[in-house]
Amino acid sequence: MTNKLTPEKIEEAARHYENITSGKTPILEKDKGLLKEQQPILDSQAQPIVDKQIKDMHDYLKKKDQNSYPLIPPTDPRLLMRIAPYTDDMLKEFKIEDRKELSKKMYASMVKYGGIGLSANQVGLPFRMFVMGGHPQIEDGKVRNCFNPLVNDVSPETVVMKEGCLSFPFLFLSIKRPKWVNVKYTDENGETIDEYLHGMSARIFQHENEHMNGYVFTDLVSKMKLDRAKKAQSKLVKQTIRTQQQRLRNEVKIKV
Numbered sequence: 177m178t179n180k181l182t183p184e185k186i187e188e189a190a191r192h193y194e195n196i197t198s199g200k201t202p203i204l205e206k207d208k209g210l211l212k213e214q215q216p217i218l219d220s221q222a223q224p225i226v227d228k229q230i231k232d233m234h235d236y237l238k239k240k241d242q243n244s245y246p247l248i249p250p251t252d253p254r255l256l257m258r259i260a261p262y263t264d265d266m267l268k269e270f271k272i273e274d275r276k277e278l279s280k281k282m283y284a285s286m287v288k289y290g291g292i293g294l295s296a297n298q299v300g301l302p303f304r305m306f307v308m309g310g311h312p313q314i315e316d317g318k319v320r321n322c323f324n325p326l327v328n329d330v331s332p333e334t335v336v337m338k339e340g341c342l343s344f345p346f347l348f349l350s351i352k353r354p355k356w357v358n359v360k361y362t363d364e365n366g367e368t369i370d371e372y373l374h375g376m377s378a379r380i381f382q383h384e385n386e387h388m389n390g391y392v393f394t395d396l397v398s399k400m401k402l403d404r405a406k407k408a409q410s411k412l413v414k415q416t417i418r419t420q421q422q423r424l425r426n427e428v429k430i431k432v
């Protein structure tokens with residue numbers, strides 16, 4: 177999940193513009209191949225794609241000095257499937273030592289993309305886990321590594337807030353959610369945590385928990401609302417490009 181964009185955030189995003197233009201984080205309307213309406217995917221069609229992508233992930237992990245994972249496109253079936261319960265023996269196949277190593281890399285990836293929550297399936301890993309927090313203004317930067325998360329109870333009161341998602345850069349949707357949640361998960365040490373979350377933490381947990389079941393936040397709004405948000409998204413993209421160009425021009429001026 178991402179925060180609402182501020183001018184600073186736009187500037188920060190502009191720095192990642194290379195990723196965006198190279199298609200690693202597709203956002204432009206004209207990228208029809210990646211942003212087209214989601215087609216229902218049959219299991220028989222999905223399996224070869226999944227197999228290939230697992231192979232790609234293996235190849236990627238073989239490379240040295242990889243401290244973070246790349247995001248997968250929003251139409252990737254791995255993002256749209258319910259994830260099986262996590263067990264520690266699943267890590268071996270992906271050459272990950274333990275929960276701590278996975279948590280560390282997940283956190284590094286989340287920070288790299290400027291998020292405040294990231295689910296394993298957003299980077300193509302089939303683990304029922306996500307990382308959240310790390311923002312200085314949210315619970316003093318507390319980080320949670322949540323394995324096999326569960327939402328046990330929610331408040332009757334709801335609150336509407338704008339939300340973003342790292343899998344959908346520059347897209348922000350107003351979403352109504354319970355104000356607080358009672359949650360349960362195991363952490364990076366394998367310890368069971370049962371706690372109440374409030375404010376932004378409650379929201380992030382709910383957002384990431386939906387990723388565990390293959391839902392993305394665009395599933396939660398009407399088509400009309402989504403279309404409106406997509407228009408705002410392309411405006412933000414243009415704004416980002418302008419900021420990027422201005423920054424480059426300023427850099428040239430300084431150099432000259």
Ligand SMILES: [Zn+2]
Binds near residue numbers: 340343383384387
């Ligand atoms: Zn998300």
